[in-house]
Amino acid sequence: MLGAPAIARPRPWRLAQWPSLAWKSISSAIVDAAEQRRLFVLLPFSLILGLVVYALLPSEPEPFHFTIGSLLVTGCLALAMLSHSLAGLRLAIQLCALWLGFCLLALHGLAFGTPMLSVPAYGTYTARVDEVLSADANGIRAVVSSMTSIDGARELPIRRARILLPAEPKVEVGDWISARIRLAAVPGPILPGAFDGQFHAYFSGIGAYGNAIGAVEVVTQGDDGDLARRVQALRNHIGQRIDLALEDASAAIGRAMMMGDQSAISDETRDVMAASGLAHVYSISGLHLSIVAGGIFWLLRLALACLPMALTWPNKQIAAIAGLSAAFGYLLLAGGMDNVPAFRSTLMLALIFGAVLAGRRALTMRNVAIAALVIILIDPASIFRASFQLSFAAVVALIGIYELPRLSPPATGGSVERALRFVSATAWTSFVAGAATLLFSAYHFQQTSPLGVLGSVPITGFPLLV
Known part of the structure; x- marks a missing residue:
């Protein structure tokens, strides 16, 4: 049959076209946003x-650098407002946020930083x-402040120190103690790029480690x-109470889950939990x-629905106010x-219950x-810790998947079908969070848990389904 020659259409699955397709998808998503x-x-x-840019600098910027940068950013924001350009104003706001992030560590250091102990000290x-x-x-592992020397001991320039005290007597928050204390410098990273204890201790105001x-x-x-x-x-x-009811590893995990104290968990238990993909169980978080x-x-909502006078x-x-109060109480513990x-x-949860x-x-x-902004402004150094990165990476991925358009409405069926859908949804949630x-897990802990979905579904996913 004679006719016009067929036009060869590009095939999207060709490897050479993937970069252009990805760029078009990202650019269209940014325009849509x-x-x-x-x-x-x-x-x-x-x-x-x-x-990150501030942390990667080879040396501390001079004060006039911050002044010049602040003036430039303020000028850009003023020009964007005077130009009546919505796109320019949005870009200027992002630029202001970037500059604020660049200045945050310096500001946080001025407010909470401390001189670091460089030479070991000993005295009363x-x-x-x-x-x-x-x-x-x-x-007892405690953080102490206002350290004052007695009997001619060397004065310390640090603001706070983390020390190990004997189990007796029991000391509590607010007590003033006197003891012979041996202090040493906070250790730095053991390898280039490894965890830097000095960096995080500085922004927490802790200038030395020691023991009584x-x-x-x-x-x-x-x-x-x-x-x-x-x-x-x-x-x-x-x-x-936990120590009376449980023993060894069970008591340690119980302490971690009830009050966030992971100090009693042994290295063997940590390795087993990490290999099985259940290390997040003893870290108090969204679950x-x-x-x-x-x-x-x-x-509470069920109880109120059962009361005739509460109709x-x-x-x-x-019920939302009660749930929010419970969340803040758990946070204190x-x-x-x-x-x-x-x-x-x-x-x-505060934002969710507030929306309710x-x-x-x-x-x-x-x-x-909003939650990320609050945490970054309060503790900017936390973005370099594994807890911040793992927590927000999982949440952003799950919310992003949740906000994708649904291809079809969920089907209805019997109890067995609903149970299977629940299990598959939980497995998909675990897979997304794990991916x-x-x-981040490979970088910080040099290990991954490819079988985490199999362990997470029946053990940690079931309470959420109930």
């Missing part, structure tokens, strides 16, 4: 880019207990009405907080803002961006 005013979610990435000192990190039969030698005297006890002291007393009580806060929300009450909002996964999860109270959609990438955190 700009048109729908979704560039807000890029603000955390701009902050992180500024932080008095100090105030700021935090009790863990307490067991091997000793001999007896420790509690000079003055803290105020029993102090919130931190009461929370620590509750943590100690919970730890004692635990969702079960606690979501369980309180569901149970006209805002039951959903009341987990260590507060020092526990980045728990803090991120609590912020996400306001009648808005809860699970969005904008809420993830998103794969590179």
Whole structure:
């Protein structure tokens, strides 16, 4: 049959066309996001880019560099506002976020940094207990401040120190102690590019590590009405109850899951949990907080629905307030803002329950961006830690998959079919989270867990399905 010659159409599966197709897809997604005013979610990435650029500098910038940069960024923002260009204004805002990220570590260092101890010190000192990190039969790990020398000991320029105290006497937050203390410099990275303890200790105000030698005297006890002291007393009580009911590795994992204390978990247990893909179980994060806060929300709403006089009450909002209160209480037990996964999860739950109270959609990438902005502004050095990277990588991937268009509505069926769909959805969730955190796990821990989906579905996924 005669006719016009067929036109050869490009085949999208050819390897040579993949880069162009990928670029078109990314560019169209950016244009679509700009048109729908979704560039807000890029603000955390701009902050992180500024932080990374600052950390990669070979030396500390001079003060006038920050002044010149601030003037340039302010000028760009002013020009964008005067030009009445929406695209230019959006670009200027991202540029301001990038510059703010570049300045954050320097500002955080001025506010919370400390001189680092370079020469070991030994002597008798008095100090105030700021935090009790863990307490067991091997000793009490605490962070102390306001160290004052006694009997001619060398004065220390540091603001705080992390020390190991004997198991007795029991010291609590707010106590003033006196002891002979041996201090040493905070160790740096053992290999180039490895974890830098000095970097993170500096931004936490910790200038030395050490331990007490001999007896420790509690000079003055803290105020029993102090919130931190009461929370620590509750943590100690919970730890004692766990030790009475469980033993060895079970007790250590119980402590980690209930109050965020992972100090008693042995290296052997960590290796087994990591190899099975269940290491996230003993790190308080979204799984635990969702079960606690979501369980309180569901149970209270069910109880209110059973009361005849509560039919006209805002039951959903009341249950949301109760769930949010439970989440913040669990965060206090987990260590507060020092526990980045728990803090991120609590912020996400606060945004979700806030959306419930306001009648808005809860699970969005904008809420993830807000949580990331808050954590980065409070603790910018946390972006270089594994907890921040793993936590947000998994959440961003899951929310991104959740926001993809559905190809078809979920089918209805019997109990067996619904159970299979639940298991498959949980397996898919575990696979997405594992794929998103794969590179971070390989970099920080030099190991991955390819069989994590098989272990996560029946063990950690079932409570979420119930």
